[in-house]
Amino acid sequence: MIAIGLEGSANKLGVGIISHPSPGKPAQILSNLRHTFVTPPGEGFLPKDTAKHHRSWVVQLVKQAMAEAKVMIKDVDCICYTKGPGMGAPLQSVAVAARMLALLWEKELVGVNHCVGHIEMGREITGADNPVVLYVSGGNTQVIAYAEQRYRIFGEALDIAVGNCLDRFARTLEISNDPAPGYNIEQLAKKGKVLLDLPYAVKGMDCSFAGILSSIDVLAAELKANPETKDPITGEVITTADLCFTLQETIYAMLVEITERAMAHVGSSQVLLVGGVGCNERLQEMMGLMAAGRGGSIFATDERFCIDNGIMIAHAGLRAYETGFRTPLEDSTCTQRFRTDEMFIKWRD
Amino acid sequence: MALLETIHLEHLPTTPIHISLYRNVKNAPFLQQQLLAGNTDFEYAFIDASVIVSRIHVLSAAYRAINALHSHRLRSRNVHSEIVFSLSPNNNIAESFRRFGITATTENLLVVKVGGGREEVKRHLEGAVEGEAVGGMLDVGKVRKVYKLNSGGGGGKKGLGNGVVNEEEERRELEVFVLGAMALRGASN
C-alpha cells in the first residue's frame, strides 16, 4: 500500500510518499521533500506568515513528491495529514490541502498525531523494537514509553519546550535561523569551554525550561554590557560560545536524566531520540553514554527524519489505515492540543 | 587502666583506634596544655565524656575524621582534633573544641587515639592521665543542649508510631538525632 503524508504543524512544510510492500518487510521511502520557512535573525515565525508559506508551497511540493516517487494517483491508497499538535493556522492550511487532494483524487483521509508520526518513523528507520522515546522539538518535550495500545507520557516539560528555549535564546543572541536556530547554537557551543551556573530544573520525570531561559538571557545581557567578564575559576574571558555551551550542557543533562529515570521505571535499555532537537550531536553523545551505562543503546535518526517531515505522517497514517482507521471528511479537522496518548495504537501488541 | 578498647572500624581495617574512658580526672589543665602547645607526644582526641551518648556516637566521629584524613580533607590540624570537630553540629571549629574537647575543668574524659600500637598507647596513657578508667557517664541534659534537641518538636519524646517510649528507645533515638546532626554538619547548601 502507498500513502502520501502532509506535515505543516510548525515552520516546515513536508510532503512524503511511503510504500508498505507487505507485512514484515521494511517500508520504502519513495520521496520525502521539505521546505522551511526561515525568518531573519532575532525573529521567530508567526502563525499567519507560516500558514501563508505552507499555502504557497504545498501544491508545488506535492507535484514534485509524486514525480520523484514515480507513482500515479491511482497508486495512492490514502492521504495522511497532521491533525495536531502544533500551531493552528499552519495546521489548518495543510489540512485544507489534504482535504482538497482527497476530494480531487477520491481518496480517504487519515489524520495523524504528529508525535506518533515521529515515534513510528524512528522505530521504522532504526529498528528499535520497544524503546523509551525522548521526543524533543520546538513544541514538544516528552519522555514516552509504549504500554497497552498507547504511547504513554512518563515525563514532559512543564512550561516551554526545550526547542523553544533554544530558539528563543538564539533570538536573544540574534544568530541566524538558517538552517535552524538550534543548529547554530550547537556550532557555537562546540567552541565553548566555561560552564557557568544555571538553574537545574528536574522534578521526577518532568522538567522545566522557562527559568533556565530567563537566567541565560540575564547572563547574555551581562556579557553584552561587560564583554571583558572573566570566569572566576579559570580566569578566561567569557564568550557567547560559553553561554551556548553552558545552556546545552545543562538542558541536555536534564533530558538525559529524565529519560534514564523512565528507562529504570519500565525496565528498558533502549532509547530512541526523535524530534528536531534529537539531531543535536551533543545530546546524542550524552544519551549514548547514559544508555551504555545501563547496558543498552541509543537509536537516533538524521535530519531527514528527526526534523518535521511528511514521510513520518505518511508512515504512521498508513499503519493506522492498514488496521482500518479512517478520518471522515467531516471530522478532518485539526487541533493545537492533541496528546500523544490520545491516539489508539492498534498496530502494536 | 585495663579498659583500653581497640577497635577496627568497618571499611577502615588498616586503621585501628584505641578508646579509653576516665572519671575524676585530676590533671585536665595539664592535658589541655599539651594539646595547645602542640606536644607531639599527646596526639590524642581528648573529649569531654559527659556529652557522649554512646560508643556509636564517638565511633561515628572517629569514622568521619579518618575518612577525611584518607581523602585529604581534614578541616582542622590533625585527625585527632578532627574527631573533636566531627562531633560538632556546626562549622565553628573553636567552639567545637570548647564544647566537646577537654577543658581545664573536665573530670570525665574520653580518649581516642588513631593508629599506633595498643601496648604503647596503653602505657603512655597510664602515665599521662590521672583518673579512674570506667564505663559510662552520659549527661543527657547537656547533650540535648549542645545538639539543640530541645527546640522544635522532636527529641524522641514525641512518640514513634505507637507512642510507647521506654528509656532504651529514648537513648536510641537520642543517638540517632546526634548522628544526624553530626552527619549534616557542613551541609550549607
Next chain:
Amino acid sequence: MEIQAAPPAHQAPLSPSPHLLPPIFQSDTAPPQMITQGAEALLYRTTYLLPTLPCALKYRPSKPYRHPILDARLTKHRILSEARVLVKCRREGVPVPAVYAVDEREGWVMLEWVEGEVVRVKVNEWLRRRKELGVAEGVEEEVLKGLMGRIGRAIGRMHGGGGLCMGDLTTSNLMLRPKREDTVNGEGSRNAGDEVLGGEIVLIDFGLASQSSADEDRAVDLYVLERAFGSTHPRAEGLFSELLGAYGTSFKGANVVLKKLEEVRMRGRKRSMLG
C-alpha cells in the same frame, strides 16, 4: 497519571561494568552487597562502624554524560538534601531510617538498615495466601484495613509533622518493619495473615522529596499512591478509603488535602498539552 500504567517488564539490566565504589569501600574484605540499581543511585547493604550494625549505603556515582562541574554540584546537592530531609523527619517523629554518615563529595550516604519488606511485596503475599486459603474478597479484611490505616497515619505525619512531600509515593517506598519481639505484648495473632501485614510503616527513598506544605503537592502524593495501588494491587484498591480516612484525622489541614485530592483525580496528574 501514566506513571504506574506500565509495570516493569523485567528487571533493569545491571551495568556491564559495575560502578566502582568510593575508595573507602574498596579495601573491604566483605564488599558491600548490591541490592538495587536505580536511575541515579545504587543501594548496597553493608555495616557501619561495627560488624553488628547493618546499614544501607546509597551511592550516587558520577554520571559520565554530565559536565564534571555540574555533576559534582548535583550530586552534592542531592545527597545533602535527602539527608537533611531524613534528619528533619526523624526529629518530627516521622518513621524514616536514621542518617548515620554523609560524604557529599564522594556521593554517598549511610542510613539505618530497615528490616522487613516493602509494602508492595507484603500486600501481594497476603492476597496470594488468602486466595490459596479460599477466603473470599471482602471477608476478614480487618488486617489489611489496619495496614491501610497505619500507612495513612505515616503519610499524615510526614505531610503534617515533617512538612514534606515524597514526590513519588508508591508501595515500593513504604517498608513494613516487623515489630521487635519485646514490644509484642500478648496480642496473639489470629491467623497467618496477621503476621504478614504486621509491623510498623517506615518511609524510605526520599530522593525526589521536597519541603512543601502545599495542598496540591500533598494531594498529588496521595493520588500517585492511589494509582499505584490500583495498578499493582487491584484487589486492595477498594480499601484505599481506609488509608484516606486515617490520613484525614492525622493532622490539622488533612481534610483540605482530601478535598484537593478529588480535584486532582478529576483532571489527572498531567495537564492537557499545548502544541
